[in-house]
Amino acid sequence: MVMNYICVECKSTFPLESHKWKCDCGGLLNLEFDKKPVDFSKTSISKNHSLWKYIDTLPLEEADVWQEVTMGEGDTPLIKLAENLYAKAEYYMPTLSFKDRGAAVLIAMAKKLGIDRVVADSSGNAGSAIAAFGARAGIQCDIFVADSTSDKKIKQIEAHGAVIHKIPGTREDVANAAIAMVEDTQVFYASHIFNPLFWEGTKTYVYEIYEQMDGKLPEAFIIPVGNGTLLIGAYIAFKELLDNGQIDKMPKILAVQATACAPIQKAFLEGENLVSPVENNGTLAEGIAIAAPARGSEILKAVRETNGDIITITDEETMQARKELALKGFYVEITSAVNYAAYSKYVAKYPELIDQKVVLPLCGAGIKSN
């Protein structure tokens, strides 16, 4: 399989063995490889209950090392919450968050490339996922987190044998510390923001929904957005399904940010193509509190292309939504409740939504936050 990183700016290409995480021109890298359309007549009866049943659209092959790395990630349930409203329970995962999808694909590729050590930075969940799959694959992980990260997440990462680097300051300071180590040591940067292998994993939740809805996608997805891991993954899957003629229109991406840290919404409302950093004024939704998202332009493009929108939710609204979800049986991480809070606001803004199918991914388990 021919596969390269490709610069989004100057279109230079680099082999994966180069360990590049950014182009020499400063541009971010995407991934190009030959993808085959998924044959859903086969996957729907597959006995493989993991994201790897979509191997035809993934950057690995049937005979690859992924079989030594997988822990059964993916194949999460789609559960009806209300008339036309569905929850994709992404916390049914080995490390209890959707990040396992990206980590499984990225670490499987690292193992295939013969890499024995990786660096990652995270607000918590991606670090846990990389550490767990690294442990499974026998790859040493150095994980950079903010010193304010919840103890529970840090203990989870350490339990997998990863080396924790606690960095004072902002989320951006944490990323810069990780990048400094990558530059110094030339180790593989297992970043869920810079490394495009990650979304090849996260995109699979859309494939599952397509199958769970009998060959259709809902009219809209309501997606929490910070660095855009879930949103860009969804967009990639929409595009693949559209290009393969398996859908005739992309669903709307209705994104959600925290009121206290909403740089992407600001750029969206101002009609900008670039996202300028904002001050993070502090939010309980730590998973999306990203003041300077590296992939901001790609996120804006995806939202606009789907005729989508971006709104913000306060911590008070998020906590109320988290409580309501728990009283329905769904105990989710604080950040995961923002899209449930956003649903009623979006319905007020777009009344037609009440008659359309909408999916909310519930991204992380409740026991991950306090």
Ligand SMILES: [Zn+2]
């Ligand atoms: Zn370039």
